[in-house]
Amino acid sequence: MQELDTAGLGSVRVTRKSDNVVVLEKDLATEQMVLAMGPQHPSTHGVLKLECLTDGEVVTEAVPYLGYLHRCFEKYCENVDYPAIVPYTDRMDYLSGMNSEMAFSVAVEKLLDIEIPRRVEFIRVIVAELNRIASHLVAIGTYGIDLGAFTPFLFCFRDREHILSLLEWASGARMLYNYIWIGGLANDVPADFNKRVREFVAYFRPQAKELYRLLTENEIFVKRTKGIGIMPADVAINYGWSGPMLRGSGVKWDLRRNDPYSVYPELEFNVAVPDGKFSDIGDCLSRHIVRALEIDESLKIIEQCIDKMPGAEGFDPKSAIPKRIRPKEGEVYGRAENPRGELGFYIQSDGKSTKPLRCKARSSCFVNLSAMKDLSKGQLIPDLVAIIGSIDIVLGEVDR
């Protein structure tokens, strides 16, 4: 029997049926393709780059590359006074500036050990929760876009516009507020602010319901997100996930409850977790539902704050601000619940300078995104988009 020379044919399977019949089978040459998703790509939510190794539509591995928006926040902090850091925190997570300011103020106040007037605390909580709603609206809207539904996005932005007007009225800026100062506020809210916020809450409740029906209960939307990118609770904790991401995995953990700051202990609200009836616990849909539910909880908090808030008589928003902010020697890790999770500040003070010795921002998106490599293994490209969208990253905060 003569041996066939198949050296030049590549990978060939040889089957000998009989002496005269030889079957040669040649495999289709398939190779993996490297696909650079980003830094300019519509659904990476900014300048994130994912280097995907793809086998057809299946992503075998996706490696995130960061740093395109690195603005040296921590280096700045070491070179400016404490109050001058506040505007920089706005620019980290530019969708929820109030929450970032609040986290930083909470951290420094912990180190300063000062008492904050109650009215200041209530105003802070109102603006922070308003900002949380605005941020969640962007998250939900852009998630809709990622999955091809354009209209919910504009509905979200229409309602976010009202919130931004309210915040603009209070602080004078629409995104980068510099409103919550260490120890106080830049100024008191305008006279009719509470009335207008109440009107907004009354207006927004039905809109939120409509949004829920339009997007969250949409059959195609559920099909696209249910069971995709499942993260079990223990792995999520090990990855350091926080905020809606962790709650989406079924862990009832909210810093407003579990490490309370400001006046949150006095307020009644639920920590939203998915009930598992509608979604698989830990999947993209759960994370989306948590955000949708949190909007309702934030509305509740705002209403309670308006009811409980002390009057403006003889109120000076700057009364508790120290003349010179110079904390005693020591370190602090202060944190607050941002719309995207735990925003923490590790601050080291030498007790002599008015500048921090070291200020590290623990960004929630940075930590949440680090699970991307594990989450993306073996997913389809459309699912990869769904997963990135559900993580809800703001690259300004990832890169700082």
Next chain:
Amino acid sequence: MEEGKVYSQSVAESAAAYAIIKEKFGDAISAFDANETMPFFEVLDVARWQEIALFLRDNGKLKFNYMACLSGVDYPAEEKLGIVCNLESLGELGHRLAVKLKCARNGGSIPTVSCVWHTANWHEREAYDMFGMLFTGHPDMRRILCPEDWEGFPLRKDYKVQETYHGIKVPY
């Protein structure tokens, strides 16, 4: 901890957790710093850090399953670099504790704990990127925020920015 002084509940919890660790590791860790803002202890025997980390995570009375933050720090006076880890027992016991580690300023290294807490993976890369200490055993020890070919470690106190980067003038 000083005798007779009244501590808040969270510091007392941290102190209780510290006592368990001290019992197990003895001289490998320093005394407990019971300040109100961030109670911490320091790991003196850096080589045993992974072992201590695993103990912290898996011991039934500690269960520090959540690493909130890992920050690199520069100590120019002591000629050292360090990291500060903020640990927490999330959902289980609720106590918090910070751990500090130090290494030599030039060519110093610390064992990685990215296999213990996944959070540490990127945070260690960031600490390396900004300060330049190495994490031995890290699966992916590359810069994360700065470009791969950036010179120097920006958050060191004596950092001087490079003049040009690929022909682009850096300080402006």
Next chain:
Amino acid sequence: MPFLMGNTLNVWSQAIASFQPMGLPLGLVILAAIPLVFIALYSLTYGVYGERKISAFMQDRLGPMEVGKWGILQTLADILKLIQKEDIVPTNADKFLFVIGPGVLFVGSFLAYAVLPFSPAFIGANLNVGLFYAIGIVALEVVGILAAGWGSNNKWSLYGAVRSVAQIVSYEIPAAIALLCGAMMAGTLDMQKITMLQSGSLGFAHFYLFQSPIAWLPFLIYFIASLAEVNRAPFDIPEAESELVAGYFTEYSGMKFAVIFLAEYGSMFMVSAIISIVFLGGWNSPLPNIGSFALNDLTSGPAWGAFWLIMKGFFFIFVQMWLRWTLPRLRVDQLMYLCWKVLTPFAFVSFVLTAIWEIYVP
């Protein structure tokens, strides 16, 4: 003068076709140019401007408002912009495929207009296999999409092209079977005849959709499949802007981009016209004669016929836009699932049921 002979069948188009000054077939060119002008006008006005205004209405905003009153001239401004744009061909692209891609795509959608009976008196080519031709010629678009996607030498374009080919080829099966149900009810593939069989003094009651309850099933199947064939949401997977940047036309700019757009709007109207002809009576007036009110007679005729067909087509385009601005996008595997495991079996069922209905129900 055959031009003024009224509504006898095809007279106008035959008269134009036989217009041969000095032996040159100029009439045929004019005949072909009429649908071309129509596509251009309709996609200019209803397609682009209408889609923008409709989406704006659904999304609680105004849409184009600046150029002209209510932004009517916005599309003209867009065209001026597109004409002035530099025509970029990427250095590493396959230049031949890259250039012919949009052309083939447009021709594919345009060729089917030849057999669309726009009115009792106007049809480009009265083929006796018109419906078959219309189904078949759409497949030419696939070649254009693949040429554009492969020729661009861009990974996203390639993904878009491969997805698109798989999608269009798959969805042709339920679409064709669904149309066959209509052809079975008519007993002919001639589109003009199919339309004429649905005319009568009762208006819409003569339409196939209202003649048999079973017709609703192929009607819906064809509508869904046609969405996939023209790559409209929720089946806009080949372009999927949030996944594939812009799919197979990522690299196109200027007039080539405009031609791809024109082709999309062209085929949108084409499938809408086909569904109106087969199931909704084409150019027949839907209004019935009520007693002495001869509404149907009043609203019939060559000009009215064109009006009704275009209106019916526009209605379906409106539904397509409505869906696009409401629904999220399906995933690739879900799309294939829908085609092979839902639509195709149901298309077969409706095929058998229609056959039974035609035999046993008078």
